[in-house]
Amino acid sequence: MFAAKAVTRGGVIRRSVAWVEHEIGRERLIAEVRARGFCLLECGGQFVVICQRGAIRRLV
Numbered sequence: 001m002f003a004a005k006a007v008t009r010g011g012v013i014r015r016s017v018a019w020v021e022h023e024i025g026r027e028r029l030i031a032e033v034r035a036r037g038f039c040l041l042e043c044g045g046q047f048v049v050i051c052q053r054g055a056i057r058r059l060v
Helices: 017-023 026-036
Strands: 012-016 039-043 046-050
Touching: 012 017, 017 026, 017 046, 026 039
Parallel strands: none
Antiparallel strands: 012 046, 039 046
16 A cells, blocks of 8 residues: 555555455554554545645645
8 A cells, every 4th residue: 555656756545444444454554654654534434645744734
């Protein structure tokens, strides 16, 4: 998951919650995101990882 080009470019990656729980587990994903200093969101059955260390501001 973290080998995607979007990770190195500071982009966004997403995976279904079901896929994450089956393949790697929720806790491992959280630990990996935290270790990289990224932001993790869960919405509509998807995990969304924002692959930058900067602040996130929700506009709406």
